[in-house]
Amino acid sequence: AQSVTQLDSQVPVFEEAPVELRCNYSSSVSVYLFWYVQYPNQGLQLLLKYLSGSTLVKGINGFEAEFNKSQTSFHLRKPSVHISDTAEYFCAVRPTGNQFYFGTGTSLTVIP
């Protein structure tokens, strides 16, 4: 079975500073990769996805992620965070023909 590891459970960062949220997955087979964001008392919203092609994908709210096949990673980045980015972020992996597997989440707190 696939496993997804989000290396940091909590990430505090000052407003307007850059941030990277790390995600590694176990399988080397062909996968689709996703990042979701969850605000308090809400479901998950899709931030971005990697299906194929360019390894750098851009999403909503200024976020981007880079797929690294050799390191089986899909780290999420934002060059300058805002208070409104405070939320829980989930990395998800879907091996082709299979179900979604989610990481345990990273809580991002933006400090004014």
Add this chain to the structure above:
Amino acid sequence: KAGVTQTPRYLIKTRGQQVTLSCSPISGHRSVSWYQQTPGQGLQFLFEYFSETQRNKGNFPGRFSGRQFSNSRSEMNVSTLELGDSALYLCASSLLGQGSDQPQHFGDGTRLSIL
């Protein structure tokens, strides 16, 4: 287009009772998946339904069951509730099944509390 709708939003039950949660997917979506979310555990996959058939099942006991209707609406049932069943239950729909490259769209969840 309306999003995924889950009802009720909040539910309080006692041990031993049973509960039914409802999910209405985005119009046209045929796949509905259910997840249990608890602090520290992230999202645990319960099961997926596609065109009224269960296609995938996670590692949960038989007390957790579900079904999907011809209009793609889905229900999840938990019998003989235990304290550990307290969680946020999320439903997600997608246009095609979990084998595709389609993302899942989530509802806001039902928060179930067991006393």
